[in-house]
Amino acid sequence: MAGGDELVLLGTWPSPFVTRVELALGLKGLSYEYVSQDLRNKSELLLSANPVHKKIPVLIHNGRPVCESSVIVQYIEEAFPGDGAALLPADPHDRAVARFWAAYVDDKFVTAWVPTFRGKTEEEKAEGMKQLMAAVETLEGALNDISKGKPFFGGDTVDVVDVALGGMISWVKATEVLAGSKIFDAEKTPLLAAWVERFAELDAAKKVLPDVDGVVEFAKKRIAEAAAAASAN
Amino acid sequence: MAGGGGGDELKLLGMWASPFALRVRIALSLKGLSYEYVEEDLKSKSELLLSSNPVHKLVPVLIHDGKPVCESRIIVEYIDEAFSGDGESLLPADPHDRAVARFWASYIDEKMFTAWMPIFAAKTEEEKAEATNRTFEVAETLERALRECSRGKPFFGGDAVGYLDVVLGGFAAWVYAIEELFGLKQFDAARTPLLVAWLQRFVELDAVKEVMPDSGSLVELHKARQAQAAAAADDDDDEAN
Numbered sequence: 001m002a003g004g005d006e007l008v009l010l011g012t013w014p015s016p017f018v019t020r021v022e023l024a025l026g027l028k029g030l031s032y033e034y035v036s037q038d039l040r041n042k043s044e045l046l047l048s049a050n051p052v053h054k055k056i057p058v059l060i061h062n063g064r065p066v067c068e069s070s071v072i073v074q075y076i077e078e079a080f081p082g083d084g085a086a087l088l089p090a091d092p093h094d095r096a097v098a099r100f101w102a103a104y105v106d107d108k109f110v111t112a113w114v115p116t117f118r119g120k121t122e123e124e125k126a127e128g129m130k131q132l133m134a135a136v137e138t139l140e141g142a143l144n145d146i147s148k149g150k151p152f153f154g155g156d157t158v159d160v161v162d163v164a165l166g167g168m169i170s171w172v173k174a175t176e177v178l179a180g181s182k183i184f185d186a187e188k189t190p191l192l193a194a195w196v197e198r199f200a201e202l203d204a205a206k207k208v209l210p211d212v213d214g215v216v217e218f219a220k221k222r223i224a225e226a227a228a229a230a231s232a233n
Numbered sequence: 234m235a236g237g238g239g240g241d242e243l244k245l246l247g248m249w250a251s252p253f254a255l256r257v258r259i260a261l262s263l264k265g266l267s268y269e270y271v272e273e274d275l276k277s278k279s280e281l282l283l284s285s286n287p288v289h290k291l292v293p294v295l296i297h298d299g300k301p302v303c304e305s306r307i308i309v310e311y312i313d314e315a316f317s318g319d320g321e322s323l324l325p326a327d328p329h330d331r332a333v334a335r336f337w338a339s340y341i342d343e344k345m346f347t348a349w350m351p352i353f354a355a356k357t358e359e360e361k362a363e364a365t366n367r368t369f370e371v372a373e374t375l376e377r378a379l380r381e382c383s384r385g386k387p388f389f390g391g392d393a394v395g396y397l398d399v400v401l402g403g404f405a406a407w408v409y410a411i412e413e414l415f416g417l418k419q420f421d422a423a424r425t426p427l428l429v430a431w432l433q434r435f436v437e438l439d440a441v442k443e444v445m446p447d448s449g450s451l452v453e454l455h456k457a458r459q460a461q462a463a464a465a466a467d468d469d470d471d472e473a474n
Contacts, residue, residue: 061329066332066333071332074331079329092311093300095310100304
């Protein structure tokens with residue numbers, strides 16, 4: 001890593017989007033300062049670094065902020081081309097396919113997952129789970145097509161798709177506990193189930209994937225708070 | 234990679250009114266690339282579309298030497314990378330500038346497009362006013378983006394049109410159509426002067442004039458869709474009775 005590179009990451013420990021960025025930084029072997037944020041009392045730094053959305057993660061590189069986890073991951077890849085393994089392949093078509101599936105994780109997988117634990121009614125949660133399982137099935141097909149028998153979406157090494165989905169692992173496992181049903185089921189989606197275990201074993205993942213029990217407790221607290229607020233209204 | 238010369242077969246599956254397909258047409262135009270354009274009937278999607286984009290079944294799809302690329306922003310980046318020798322680079326060179334461009338492109342799709350939908354759906358004047366106010370907030374934010382990205386130059390991309398100009402510019406014809414349909418100026422001289430000037434400049438570009446649909450046709454399309462929806466509702470009423 002070039003001398004003089006100052007990296008600061010604004011985040012919160014439960015955020016899977018922050019985890020994605022930490023994964024990318026770790027895979028590239030980059031050192032950074034992590035500054036934990038209180039989202040109920042946002043810091044001046046956060047508000048000035050992300051005035052549009054006021055959200056984490058924000059990566060600040062030599063004073064310049066980058067926002068949105070998928071934008072940050074691509075930034076890390078482009079700003080540090082010599083460090084660690086490439087997170088995107090060289091061929092333009094392969095790159096487009098990788099970007100497509102990373103976007104799919106956000107547009108379909110994450111979007112479906114949120115109501116499975118934040119849904120206000122059992123119907124909402126069930127509908128979320130249905131959409132989520134459909135997305136999981138599609139991702140199984142994608143992994144089958146893209147990896148061609150290799151361990152990751154990126155082949156032998158991890159790419160932006162692995163990072164996008166990998167950042168969600170602790171939350172997926174926590175949701176399995178809360179919902180009482182498997183999301184990455186070894187019988188229905190064997191490739192993804194194997195991929196999860198393999199990804200979680202990576203050094204970079206072991207360092208930053210939040211503890212699943214901690215995430216379950218956090219989620220339960222949030223669900224209880226939301227229920228209390230709803231009944232107070 | 235070789236430019237638009239021998240061996241590069243490009244086919245674009247699109248729909249004439251789609252702002253997302255328009256983005257891709259503008260990008261191809263800017264790069265001076267030849268391609269076969271296939272107009273899709275979205276009510277009766279072709280086998281080619283369904284097999285090229287099985288996940289979303291949406292246009293645009295760019296098929297390059299038989300290999301499909303989907304999602305308009307991803308296609309624009311692909312065109313820039315696969316044809317890096319042709320025309321100007323669409324994405325800026327500096328990684329931070331690229332990140333800023335991608336950030337705003339994501340904002341445009343997440344916020345601007347969704348801010349417009351309620352205007353089309355509004356049934357009362359109140360609903361329309363509320364929807365309109367939301368679009369003004371988005372436009373004002375984009376005005377700041379333009380100021381930040383252009384640094385005093387004519388386009389988001391600087392002196393030349395770039396990725397972000399193309400991403401926003403895909404909506405250009407609909408900006409005019411919305412004004413005609415609802416009397417709503419999306420970009421107005423008092424609130425968003427830079428965007429007003431930018432839009433005028435953008436639609437004057439040869440590469441854009443070549444491919445932009447006529448806003449009057451979009452107005453007719455919307456009216457036809459409204460009429461069809463109303464007729465279907467009437468049929469439903471008749472059946473219920």
